[in-house]
Amino acid sequence: MRTSFSFFDRIRIPDYDSPKQMQAGELLFDQEKCRQCGICVQICPGGCLLTETTTKMDIISGKAKGGKYGVPHVAKTRKGATMCIACYDCGAACPHGAITIKQNFNPGYHYKRLTQTSDMKYPLRY
Amino acid sequence: MNMKLEELSPLYEYQEGMPWNPVEKVIMERRSIRGFKKEPLPDTMIERILEAGRFAPSAGNAQPWRFIVVKSPEILAAMEKDAVRVIKFFMFLLDYTRTGFLLRLIKKPLAKFYIRILGNELHPVPFELMSQIALGKTKVFHDAPTLILMVEDSRGVSCPPMDIGICGENIVLSAHSLGAGSCWIGLIKVLMYLPWWRKRFGIRKPYRLEVCIALGWQKPKADGAVPREAQVIEWFDRGLNDAPRYTKQGVKS
Ligand SMILES: Cc1cc2nc3c(=O)[nH]c(=O)nc-3n(C[C@H](O)[C@H](O)[C@H](O)COP(=O)(O)O)c2cc1C
Ligand code: SF4
Numbered sequence: 001m002r003t004s005f006s007f008f009d010r011i012r013i014p015d016y017d018s019p020k021q022m023q024a025g026e027l028l029f030d031q032e033k034c035r036q037c038g039i040c041v042q043i044c045p046g047g048c049l050l051t052e053t054t055t056k057m058d059i060i061s062g063k064a065k066g067g068k069y070g071v072p073h074v075a076k077t078r079k080g081a082t083m084c085i086a087c088y089d090c091g092a093a094c095p096h097g098a099i100t101i102k103q104n105f106n107p108g109y110h111y112k113r114l115t116q117t118s119d120m121k122y123p124l125r126y
Numbered sequence: 127m128n129m130k131l132e133e134l135s136p137l138y139e140y141q142e143g144m145p146w147n148p149v150e151k152v153i154m155e156r157r158s159i160r161g162f163k164k165e166p167l168p169d170t171m172i173e174r175i176l177e178a179g180r181f182a183p184s185a186g187n188a189q190p191w192r193f194i195v196v197k198s199p200e201i202l203a204a205m206e207k208d209a210v211r212v213i214k215f216f217m218f219l220l221d222y223t224r225t226g227f228l229l230r231l232i233k234k235p236l237a238k239f240y241i242r243i244l245g246n247e248l249h250p251v252p253f254e255l256m257s258q259i260a261l262g263k264t265k266v267f268h269d270a271p272t273l274i275l276m277v278e279d280s281r282g283v284s285c286p287p288m289d290i291g292i293c294g295e296n297i298v299l300s301a302h303s304l305g306a307g308s309c310w311i312g313l314i315k316v317l318m319y320l321p322w323w324r325k326r327f328g329i330r331k332p333y334r335l336e337v338c339i340a341l342g343w344q345k346p347k348a349d350g351a352v353p354r355e356a357q358v359i360e361w362f363d364r365g366l367n368d369a370p371r372y373t374k375q376g377v378k379s
């Protein structure tokens with residue numbers, strides 16, 4: 001029940017910006033529910049959420065002044081990977097329940113997760 | 127004389143499927159907070175929160191910690207500035223993910239060499255975080271009005287970093303139970319490359335500083351439950367030579 005971790009995995013460091021070698025977080029933003037308040041953009045640890053008009057730094061520096069910021073999306077590097085670690089801090093902070101996780105973060109090769117499945121589950125009251 | 131707190135644990139008796147009790151609720155709903163009001167928590171509240179740290183378990187009751195509270199806005203600003211500087215320097219050398227083809231050819235092998243040596247510090251998550259910080263897209267200390275530096279006395283019993291983690295988590299949970307917000311910040315490590323910060327905080331043998339905790343009033347309020355990866359649990363609950371039984375967390379079996 002543990003994912004295999006071969007010698008090849010152990011010695012190979014993945015390319016951090018390659019979506020083929022790294023599974024990064026992916027989110028879904030509900031266009032109907034989102035009120036474009038920018039809270040999620042502001043609190044993402046890595047600043048990996050953007051809207052068409054604003055970034056995290058625009059909001060914390062006060063450059064972006066209130067109003068509607070647009071529906072956010074996850075930023076991608078040139079090679080197409082996101083930097084989202086699927087912490088879901090954005091989802092916990094969203095006042096309108098507009099964010100869901102589509103895919104979790106699981107780096108490849110040397111860093112791959114071995115006993116953590118990719119199933120995201122809420123706390124369960126056993 | 128024994129001092130008695132009014133309510134002694136256990137708070138509740140376990141019954142299958144029972145609602146979360148207040149301790150569990152704080153554990154499940156605590157999130158790392160990265161947006162704060164400008165005004166810090168009152169000093170008495172900070173001292174109250176640090177009491178939770180003082181009473182954390184530690185190997186051999188060695189209590190291998192030293193707390194430093196940083197509240198001065200000037201010092202906090204200088205720490206942010208210097209941390210960004212160090213990070214920019216490292217990323218200038220190593221960040222192959224944001225360069226053109228030619229620089230990538232040079233930086234990628236160098237980065238992978240250092241990743242092999244500093245496998246935890248240059249794990250993809252802090253690496254990408256530092257890449258974003260170097261590009262000015264996010265911050266190191268998240269403009270927190272207070273930092274608690276969790277200084278470790280390396281002469282503790284067994285594994286002092288573990289004691290620091292346990293002590294810090296007591297502090298964090300206590301803070302959230304009182305309506306405050308907190309975030310662990312491991313990136314403070316980069317300041318230890320600068321001798322003037324080591325000197326200011328007295329970080330020389332036997333002390334080490336590898337982590338701090340940002341504290342303040344949440345703005346926006348960002349605590350709440352989240353879904354997390356379900357792990358596989360192995361149960362050795364049969365015979366001596368039997369294989370373990372597996373269950374998956376977060377699903378009723
Ligand atoms: C030892 C340690 C160091 C951390 N360092 C940082 C950091 O430098 N910057 C940051 O934004 N978050 C940091 N975090 C917070 C984690 O990113 C966070 O706990 C994780 O994403 C899970 O999210 P949650 O705390 O909201 O559940 C750190 C956490 C721990 C335990
Ligand atoms: S899940 Fe975490 S890392 Fe991903 S966008 Fe949300 S806050 Fe940022």
Ligand code: SF4
Pocket residue numbers: 029033034035036037038039040041070071072093094095096097098099
């Ligand atoms: S916090 Fe929620 S409502 Fe606000 S911008 Fe983000 S997704 Fe939209």
